[in-house]
Amino acid sequence: MKKHAVLITVLFALIVSLVSVSAIFWEFYKLNKEQYINHIFTKYSVITQIYREHKQRRSPAIMLEANLAVYNLEVTKDKKIKNLVLTQGKILKKEGFRSLNTSLMINEKGMFTQNTVTNLRATMLEYKKGIYFFIETPNGEILIKDNDLKPYSYLNLLYAYSTIFMIISFSFVLVLQKLRPLIRLRKKIALYGEGHMNISFKTKSVDEIGAVANELEKTRQKINNILESRTLFLRNLMHELKTPIAKGTIATQMLDSQKQKGRFSSIFNRLETLVNEFAMIEEVTSLDDKKDFSNYRLLDIIDGAIDMAMVERSHVNILHIDGSVKVHVNYRLYTTAIKNMIDNAIKYSSDKQITIVMRNNELCFESKGECLKYPLQYYIEPFTKDNPSKNSFGLGLYLVDSILKAHSQVLAHEYDNGMNRFIFA
Incomplete structure (x- = not known):
């Protein structure tokens, strides 16, 4: 999201x-x-006035119709239509009220006025796009269609x-x-982050997004130039270092003093190890795609790592790893990562034993020993060592972490009852 x-x-x-x-x-x-x-409901007052006068004067029906026709009103006489309107028509508004009528009357005592209060009910209905008024009184009722009014139009x-x-x-x-x-640019940035270094961000657009894309293109070119220069520098450096190391190793064998021979041999061996680790790091950091990735049995990779570590198999215990378990990895890099974990465990464990076990679909490396003095992040930095006296340059866990990141995994650590547990998660 x-x-x-x-x-x-x-x-x-x-x-x-x-x-x-x-x-x-x-x-x-x-x-x-x-x-x-x-x-439009206010028109009922005109209708009730005409109808009330008609009832009071008892005038002919034709007079009622004539008076209503003046206002374009029409009495609905057809009982069938009247029944349809009253039963199927939509009631728009209904109101009950009293009508006060004052009449001049004559009796034996003379003339006087008489007030008559009549209970009325007016109902306005809509039926087939027509507006009807239904007037009810104690003396009768009448349904009148208004030919002027139309239903509400939306x-x-x-x-x-x-x-x-x-x-x-x-x-x-x-x-x-x-x-x-912007969406296309985001996808290109994602591809660039995955290692597609030659992808272009350049665009002809001149708006803000186009300006950002063109600036990214300039930045990409600069980064590619820096990476190429870095790769060229490291490869030339390692190539140039291997020759004097090889010459130094050969010259060491010509020394007469065994003490000096052992000291120089140790120095040149450590330098050769450092160059090899630099070469591996350079390979991992410059890994720009997964074309060298394939499916391998995890047990085969572990066996290869044990052989590469050159340790006795009695020092390595493998538990709960089924022979059918496969991983999609770069074989040489992933084998190197496991080899470094084996080296690290045997070097620092109290009993020189390591157990490789599968827990919750995660590869774990367990060994007895003291808990790490610092958080794991401290040890995966390059040239970090917990014990400077150990024959190491502090690149082991850094290299493991780099290889795992290239495989979309992370290195984790936990300590439980005297047991260090490193996890490929």
Whole structure:
């Protein structure tokens, strides 16, 4: 997820924007529809006034229809249609109220006014894109269709919402188009980190991402030049050192003093070991691909490491490693790493024994001895030694760690009941 943090952030912003706009338009739609319904519902007052006067005066039905026609209202007489409207129509608004009517009356005592309170109920319905008013009174009921009013239309609002939605979505597409070079650049950087040293970051783009890519290309060229110079220097150095070491070794054999002969032999042997370790480190650090990697039986690699370490097999115990277990490695480098672990264990263990065991699918090297005085990180630095008197340049664990990193593994350490345990994890 972290690899796509920018893309996820942009996508999150898009979703938040669209949800926010949708919520705003939805609330606006409900409010606008409610206002529209409340506005057209006010027409019920005209209808009830006409209908009430019709009832009071007991005027003919044709007079009622004529008065309603003035406002483009039509009485629904068909019982079938009336039943459909009342049963299947959508109720838009319903309201019950009382109507007060004042009439001038005459009796034996003279003229007087009479107030009549009538309970009414007005219901506005929508049926097949038509607006109907259903008026109910204690004395009767009537269903009237309004030929002027139309149901609420959301098309204009939908058009506005769709336009904004498309603008936001199009903006997101434009942002993605701008991010595509960044995604390609990230992939190229990953390939470069995996060892594809000749990959090019150069681009014709002139925006900020293009500027970064071109600067990376310049940096890549500088790094490649430095690495090439370093590799050439180390190889020439080791080549030049091997000749005097070989001559010195031969000259040492001509010395008459055994003490001097042993001293010089030890010095030249240590120098030869140092040159070989430098050569191995240079090979590991310059490993730019895995073309030399293949599948090997782990037991075969361990056997090769024991032979390379030139130790008695009685000093090495192998437990719980099945013969079918295979690893995808560079044989020579991985064998060297295991050889260094065997050398290190026998050199520093109290009983000169090492146990190689598979635990939780991890290769472990166990030996008895004192716990490390410093954290493991201290020992995997080059030229670090816990005991300066030992015949070592302190490159053993550093070389092991470098080889494991080339194999996408790490070196770990733990101490348990007098047992040092190094783990290839």
